Amino acid sequence: MTATAMQDEKQQAAAWFRTLRDEIVAAFEGLEDAQSDGPLSDRAAGRFEVTPTTRTGDEGEDAGGGLMSVMRGGRVFEKVGVNVSTVYGTLGAKAQAAMAARGVPGIEADPRFWASGISLVAHMQNPHVPAVHMNTRMFWTPNAWWFGGGADLNPCIEYAEDTAQFHAVLKAHLDPHGEGHYPRLKDWADEYFFIPHRNRARGVGGIFMDDLCTGDWAADFALTQDIGRAFLPAWLPLAEKRRATPWGEADREAQLLHRGLYAEYNLVYDRGTKFGLATGHDPDAVLMSLPPLAKWA
Template structure:
């Protein structure tokens, strides 16, 4: 593709890094506002690298993880920009999805942000968010979204989360929020448990209308919706009193989250199949969980 797309790739990568910086600052602000005797949590930042079979530069990113904070028991915010050639398994998977040219030309470029937060207080909901851009010499697309994963559900929290998502999507078309909401309900479903892993959100994949600027603007607004949709819920619930039974319910719910990410999540499969840092790929797993 043209030099224009090289500029677009750089623009997308810079946006994901900017969004990462804003989220990290907001989450550390939550830690500061929750005044306890424990020290406020801070992110530990590690550079990650993609392992290319031939040893060539294949990109990487930043893994930012906070553990044992006042509010967050574990939260990771990762950004990466990786490129090179897809391995056989990933190439076949892309070809099976109908990506043009993938059967003969496995070159690719991908950039994105991925976030998962597991909370100290069982009344504060866990959450997931990611947005990404994928490019091949023959195609490009955007994907991602965010979904709320409370172990103790509050109808007003769910309503707020969805309302903010809708407000950010409506300028891009009145049909978009209902369609991406339904997509999230379908995607974040655990078939072997016959249930959703949370209370939903929005999700899209392989999104390419042919208008890069419009599709990128939509992707940006999905990212911009995250903090106003989520941070007020944490502020509302972080000081709620909780019992041992509440914590037990949280650990069981985390088991569902772990099952989904290891068995079904497309991003987990892609990251491991393309040789990205396994610790960064599996950052989404909870620090503790249980099964009954």
């Protein structure tokens, strides 16, 4: 692929991640508006606070940025962040070594990079509404490019039918790209979203992929887009169904303890958190995924 063609592909990917961000933000604010009766309906519907984020290169130069969109204290969402960014520059020594260990060719000889993507994490007011995570991204170096992303459900009170519905929608969006994709990405998510020091998963799974580069950019981007498109139909009906369910102190206790697991995973194991902090991106945006309150036994 020529340099000009790849520049066009980068712009196309970055624009699509921004479009997906806009759709999700609108849907989440619509969910807040819909909570007009039931728990917490007496408070104002939540709205996102949008803050530009910036990345500064080693020499102080502009190295990209994005938008951090966070809603706190809403009717349905206790805290939710939907971030989108496009960053570029030169990878530091630690990031180069990590990329080289993953098999990225030529990264130590030419450590320039470009990355764009969307990332969201939702922590809910109602313990019966499952927390959720989703991200999709594109990464480029002078000698390689790839896509990554996924979504996983993190209920503190599990409903088997909700888990089944979430997975069914993900599968339906992946199957047109080949029926082998869903089982492979499901197994990958089970492996990736696992907390070794607790010997348990952080949730009930989903799908996950990284380092996707078949050589067909359009096909790989189309798969990545359908991972993003699957998110709202997979999760939003679950939130709509559970948002008015009454809850008590025991439910809240279970929620806070489960959030402790989520925080442990994101701070110790999550690849995106490590990359964002290592490359100098806005730490508030990188750590947006952490819950507002959590508890440990």
